[in-house]
Amino acid sequence: MVGVTFFGDFDLASAAIWLFWIFFAGLVYYLQTENMREGYPLRDDDDGVPANESLFPLPKEKTFKLRDGRGELTVPSREYEDSKMRDGLALAQSSVSTGSPWIPTGDPMVDGVGPASWAPRRDEPELDAHGHVKIKPMSGLEDFKVSAGRDPRGKPVVGRDGEVVGRITDMWVDVPEQLVRFLTVDLNPEGTGKTRLIPMTMAVIKQNRVVVRSLMENNWENVPTIKSPDQVTLLEEEKIMAYYAGGTLYAS
Known part of the structure; x- marks a missing residue:
């Protein structure tokens, strides 16, 4: 129709702002999850997954090929999720409270x-x-x-x-x-x-x-x-x- 623009009354400035905020939120989510490739999954004092591990889910496993023929590395590694990492360590918890110090029971x-x-x-x-x-x-x-x-x-x-x-x-x-x-x-x-x-x-x-x-x-x-x-x-x-x-x- 003559005299009517393609966008009509559509607010391009508002759309641009909203697109920026959506992109920024996605960037924050991506960077935070990628930051969880090292040091995760977390473990609590009982070697279990803590209830408040993170607001964000763990990223999908990613495998890197190492240089000089040294194989591959997958992060985050879930190979120890079902195992007790502290089994066999000569440590005893000083108190039942979470965060209490662990005391060596042998030659530390x-x-x-x-x-x-x-x-x-x-x-x-x-x-x-x-x-x-x-x-x-x-x-x-x-x-x-x-x-x-x-x-x-x-x-x-x-x-x-x-x-x-x-x-x-x-x-x-x-x-x-x-x-x-x-x-x-x-x-x-x-x-x-x-x-x-x-x-x-x-x-x-x-x-x-x-x-x-x-x-x-x-x-x-x-x-x-x-x-x-x-x-x-x-x-x-x-x-x-x-x-x-x-x-x-x-x-x-």
Whole structure:
């Protein structure tokens, strides 16, 4: 009809505003559900799904193909939904009230609970951008040398109680970062290869010794070991660092 526009009296400005709000609400919903791919499903003190897990439902499982031929990863993972994750842990709840502290019932440093707890990371070494192992012992790296600070190799290692427990024999370097990550300590005075790794962040290198304040003489035997002499896996790193961190509270 002549003189009548296609939209007539339709309010385009109002429609644009409403479309924006609908889009924004959908974006918030999408981002919130995607944010729940890590750390979910949640667990309560009884290892069950809490009643107030979230206002939003868990997203559908998504599978990622990992680089360097390391398989696939599906998140969020529902493989543990029907299992009791706390079965076998040496912990006892201090009270029936939700949120009450859990008390270790054994040796927490060995059991891996409390401050000494660790996450089940992949039992494979960390790789750099080129697919090469990142952390390697310095004894096998011809291009690396100590250019600043004190070289800890050859120095005795003492714990919080001041007792000598061994001697530093090597340093482990994050090759692409050019950063020392671990020290190797030989616990046998004769140097027969009874070695453990010390996280560099837990060691203080002094003029005539290396001090590790989180452990005492009787704790060194139980430091988690590594299965390969020239590489350390992500899981092994996790357990080693958790053991030293737990010693800050539990070693005495």
